[in-house]
Amino acid sequence: xxRLKYDATAEAVHDALPTGPSEALTVxxxxxxxxxxxxxxxxxxxxxVMRTVRTNHAHAVLLVGHTLKTITVLQISYLG
Numbered sequence: 001x002x003r004l005k006y007d008a009t010a011e012a013v014h015d016a017l018p019t020g021p022s023e024a025l026t027v028x029x030x031x032x033x034x035x036x037x038x039x040x041x042x043x044x045x046x047x048x049v050m051r052t053v054r055t056n057h058a059h060a061v062l063l064v065g066h067t068l069k070t071i072t073v074l075q076i077s078y079l080g
Contacts, residue, residue: 002033002064005072010060013076021057021078028053029060032071036064 006014014022031039032053040051043061051062051071061075 002036002069002071004029004033005070007072007074010073010076013078014073017058017076017078021055024055025053025058025060025076028055029071029073032062036062036066036071040064 014025017025028039032051036051037048040053040062042048043050043052048066049064051064053060053062057079059077059079060073063072063074064070065072
């Protein structure tokens, strides 16, 4: 299992999301911690380091550190 980390700005955005979208994103990020490649999509080029996760109301850009088993949330966008 991978450990989740946040960029400070991304964490503030997640904290500011309405309850429903926040909970959906939390579940999607938990899924990513269990299966970083299966629960996410490539961000830009098809690689296994820069990934993205989408819910109905949010989009997060992730940096997957396979050596240290970390997933860093770099950016969160609220889609409304």
